[in-house]
Amino acid sequence: MDLSEKEIILKIKQGEIDYFAFIVKKYSTLIYRHIGTKLKKKEDIEDLVQNVFISFYKSIDNFDHAKPIKPYLYQIVKNELKMFYRSRKPTLSLKEEIVIETKDESVFVEEDLEVLNGEEKQMLLKIGEGYSYEEIAKKFKKPLNTVKSIIRRARIKTKRNYEKT
């Protein structure tokens, strides 16, 4: 059957889904080889090839039939690979000790703010509230570099005090 890709897409859009087999037959080897260059496991490659064609089928109603299929398929491959790598990314569960440690840290910051003078304390608190150096400089009407050095000094003071205790 000599049908152009455009005609095939139009037919699939009209509900003649058996024409999707032409697309699968034409591009499956190409997509398989392309994914094969990125992945090693045969099962993973096959799964991804299947997902690519299923994604393409699902979005075929929105696909512009005037455009070529190949670049669109490659774009799907790219997205599928991204999702694949993301799903295989090793994750570590947060250990209980880490949570406790974080809690302790927040306690020491509050206690050790007492060693700071009023200005240093206020600026450090503003940093904790999420203000940027520029915003703090504007608020306290001081040059940016002065603010930076005050905050740095305040941090060193609190750190020293924490180490002492």
Added chain:
Amino acid sequence: MKKLEEKIIKRIYGLETKKTTIYIVSRFFLGLILLFSIILSSLSVFDLLNEQHSFDLFNFFQDGFEVTKKYFFSNLYNFYQELPQPLTYILLTSIIILLVLLVLIIKNSNKIKNKLISLYKFYKNK
């Protein structure tokens, strides 16, 4: 590679079977609910109007063209005011939604017909 192609096509048909079934069943039940609501609300409206003798307002049609011309709009307005408003709105809304649904079904009928033929061919040759 042929096995993989077959797997893909099989999954596509599985997906399409599910999608088409949901489409047909949902449209069927939605149509049925709307039809039921139209019948029920129109019967209620009719009964209420009959009870109020509101249809007597249209008796003036028998009194000749001049009388009809003179009282047509005022009688029509009186009849409108005697209509049970909430039920009438339900009836009208249901009719509009049913009409929209019918237009959409007619518009998509060719696509659904083609899909059903493709699915039939696939499962027959399986």
